Amino acid sequence: MQDLIKKHVLNGEFESVKSLMSEADFMEFEEAYISSAHEVESMMFYTCILDMLKKEETSEMHDLAFLLLVYPLSETQGALDSAYYHAESSIKLTDGKEVKSLLQMLLLHAVPEPVISDKKAFDISRQILKLDPSNSVARNVLKETAKRMDDVVVDFNELNRGKTAD
Known part of the structure; x- marks a missing residue:
């Protein structure tokens, strides 16, 4: 082909x-x-x-x-x-x-x-984790970008609750 x-x-x-x-x-x-x-x-x-x-x-x-x-x-x-x-x-x-x-x-x-930007990557990572809470790529990007964005606190439990509430 x-x-x-x-x-x-x-x-x-x-x-x-x-x-x-x-x-x-x-x-x-x-x-x-x-x-x-x-x-x-x-x-x-x-x-x-x-x-x-x-x-x-x-x-x-x-x-x-x-x-x-x-x-x-x-x-x-x-x-x-x-x-x-x-x-x-x-x-x-x-x-x-x-x-x-x-x-x-x-x-x-x-x-x-x-x-x-880091902010856009952070937001997209959150969106991915709402759809797939175990996505390791999104988790890693979320952690990395949060560190660079003035130490934003990431609560993975909150993201997982969002998935179950949908």
Whole structure:
């Protein structure tokens, strides 16, 4: 599938790429798509995703665009800022209830030049922990950002009570 994706994307045959996507398990397609983009590192992969998003905007397509921008295309100027746009769009489309979408934002906080502030990472971590109280990534980010934000006190029991009350 990877070779077909590469061929169709680089030739601008986006409808063929969409057909491949609809015929495959999305996770398998996503993996093959990102792997193809790693091999070639062409902006055509991003252009293809944008073309598909024009026709149907889904959180999965925004997630794929995010992955593309933070991994194979991360060296492109502005890629991480564009990734922020896609992470935020995914969060909006899932009403902030998908941990995967929220974790993307935390990745943008972990890069050498963070795209989001400690406060935003702190708030997102709290949101994740309300959905998934045992999420270790969110717990670690919450602790780290709280220390840097003038020693905010984090009560994990309060967060867990919020989950049971929902």
